Amino acid sequence: MALAPLVAGNWKMNGLAASISELDRIIAGGRALTNKLELLVCPPATLVPAFAARARDSGVRIGGQDCHWEDSGAFTGDISAPMLADAGARAVIVGHSERRLGHQESDEQVRSKAQAAWRAGLTAIVCIGETEFERHAGATLSRLERQLGESVPDGAKADNLVIAYEPVWAIGTGRTPTPADVAEVHGFIRKRLHIRFGSEGHAVRILYGGSVKPSNCAEILTVDNVGGALVGGASLKAEDFLGIAGTYR
Numbered sequence: 001m002a003l004a005p006l007v008a009g010n011w012k013m014n015g016l017a018a019s020i021s022e023l024d025r026i027i028a029g030g031r032a033l034t035n036k037l038e039l040l041v042c043p044p045a046t047l048v049p050a051f052a053a054r055a056r057d058s059g060v061r062i063g064g065q066d067c068h069w070e071d072s073g074a075f076t077g078d079i080s081a082p083m084l085a086d087a088g089a090r091a092v093i094v095g096h097s098e099r100r101l102g103h104q105e106s107d108e109q110v111r112s113k114a115q116a117a118w119r120a121g122l123t124a125i126v127c128i129g130e131t132e133f134e135r136h137a138g139a140t141l142s143r144l145e146r147q148l149g150e151s152v153p154d155g156a157k158a159d160n161l162v163i164a165y166e167p168v169w170a171i172g173t174g175r176t177p178t179p180a181d182v183a184e185v186h187g188f189i190r191k192r193l194h195i196r197f198g199s200e201g202h203a204v205r206i207l208y209g210g211s212v213k214p215s216n217c218a219e220i221l222t223v224d225n226v227g228g229a230l231v232g233g234a235s236l237k238a239e240d241f242l243g244i245a246g247t248y249r
């Protein structure tokens with residue numbers, strides 16, 4: 001059976017204790033939606049415990065934005081998957097382009113992080129996406145094939161893996177691919193997942209991310225093989241985030 005669409009908010013490095021009021025608005029507005037879709041909010045790690053406590057039993061889930069590939073150890077400043085799970089997270093984003101490019105994370109490290117997420121019982125949201133240079137060079141699909149092959153561990157299932165296709169050039173820029181481009185890429189990702197993971201790969205949700213807003217969500221989120229959205233800037237405001245989620249109402 002097909003899983004419900006997932007609309008996830010990546011708050012990135014935004015949010016203080018007072019932001020719990022925004023979560024409250026998401027929880028309140030989400031009540032009318034969570035029988036049709038899943039809502040996930042990924043605040044900065046400092047807010048995961050408070051957000052998870054507040055969202056308990058609400059239908060809104062809380063996730064992390066990154067984790068280390070080891071469960072514990074001498075890794076100053078890092079956060080492990082068991083720590084996120086202990087704080088109440090249900091999922092974790094790994095391999096976001098802001099980690100791959102800003103922190104030089106390799107496909108191999110991303111794969112190890114996804115495995116760490118699974119050991120801790122978390123869903124791994126593995127991000128992939130081409131740069132503008134790669135797109136212009138006609139290398140989009142080969143880049144994605146390589147990221148999928150090397151960043152996603154063996155053993156992926158529909159309930160432990162989510163893929164987020166986030167073209168790097170669309171993140172925070174207001175630019176988005178055309179629905180036809182999204183259809184081509186998501187169809188390609190689906191084919192690769194199906195070849196590698198069989199029926200599980202057929203059911204893994206493939207999110208689109210990059211400048212998703214209430215004004216453009218309808219044309220992107222209704223494309224074949226788009227199983228939801230990973231939303232950055234527009235997820236910081238409950239009204240916009242819920243407006244996007246409302247596509248699946």
Ligand code: 13P
Nearest residue numbers: 010171172210211232233
């Ligand atoms: P924006 O929605 O702000 O473009 O960010 C997308 C993103 O990076 C989500 O992970």
